Amino acid sequence: MSFFEKLETFAYRNIVVPLQGRTTFDFVGEHYSKGMKVLDFGCGTGSNSKLFHSEDYIGSEVDISRVESSREKYPKYKFEKIPIINSSKNLLPWEDNSFDMIFVSLCLHHINTKSCKLIFKEFRRVLKNDGKILGIEPALIDGKYFSNILMNILDAGDYILPLDKYKNMYRSESFKTNHINIVKTFGYNLWQYSSVVVGDKSTEFKNDKTSIRKITKPIHLLGLYGKWLVLIFVIYTTIDFLINMFGSV
Ligand SMILES: C[S@@+](CC[C@H](N)C(=O)[O-])C[C@H]1O[C@@H](n2cnc3c(N)ncnc32)[C@H](O)[C@@H]1O
Structure with a gap:
């Protein structure tokens, strides 16, 4: 793992995860019970593994450093590196009907529609017949202008969508989605939902970045790279100050 990857992982685990507010994930307990086989898709730094029993859980991630x-x-839990799914040749490394639940937390808004649809096809394949998806994603809410803009400035994901768009994207791969709740945390509106397979058809669903994202992306990038520039500047000026102070003694 490179120094910057370590720094990013450290920052994600110690700043972003605590800001999410862990009660946000309490809803999982109402849908999961011990013995259910769970795939945590896009598990990040593994912090949600604790919501499940270690024997039931597999965390999957495209980023090997995570x-x-x-x-x-979390040495008791299992984590697997998976390929980025952006063509029908990329498959999840599990057999058909392997999981009772696929948990998708704060992940889809990083992935474009074409790849999401391929991922949903794979979800359909690896879920058991009576299995379900349990998910939570930042979502644009009508009339919540401030948080809609703030989420897009803070977040690295290019695809924070309105609830109906997420639902329609699932529907296009034969999933029926049920609204659970919307919770607010650190300027984010997080949408909790569950989805079940209702068929095996794929229909067309096209989508692009929202206009809010197109406008706010430059501000996001400034914050993203700016923080490392500020850190390097602070380290440089501190060392320079110390050398000048003690070097001249
Ligand atoms: C914001 S993190 C969420 C991590 C974790 N699920 C949580 O709730 O804390 C988003 C994760 O999605 C993963 N991700 C990004 N693009 C992806 C893709 N195309 N396919 C699968 N995972 C992806 C990232 O590696 C990252 O760990």
Whole structure:
């Protein structure tokens, strides 16, 4: 793991995860019971593994540095590196009908529609017949202008969508989605939902970045790279100050 990957993982685990507010994930307990086989898709640094029993849980992640960090921090749990799914040749490394639940937390808004549809096809394949998806995503809410803009400035994901768009994207891969709740945390509106398979057809669903994202992306990028520039500047000026102070003694 490179120094910057370690720094990003550290910042994500110690700043972003605590800001999410862990009660946000309490709803999982109402849908999961011990013995259900769970795939945590896009598990990040593994912090949600604790919501499940270790024997039931597999965390999957495309970012190997996060997989390694999760394995270190939660040694009782299983974490797997998976391929980025952006063509029908990329498959999840599990057999058909493997899971009772697929948990998708704060992940879809990082992925474009074409890839989401391929991922949903894979979800359909690896879910058991009576299995379900349990998810939580930041969502644009009508009339909530401030948080809609703030989420798009703070978040790295290019695809924060209105609830209906997420639902329609699932529907286009034969999932029926049920609204659970919307919770507010640190300027975010997080939509909790569950989805079940109701068929095996794929229909067309096209989508692009929202206009809010197109406008706010430059501000997001400034914050993203600016923080490392500020850190380097602070370290440089501190060292320079110390050298000048003690070097001249
Ligand atoms: C905001 S993190 C969420 C992590 C974790 N699920 C949580 O709730 O804390 C989003 C995760 O999605 C993963 N991700 C990004 N693009 C992806 C893709 N195309 N396919 C699968 N996972 C992806 C990232 O590696 C990242 O760990």
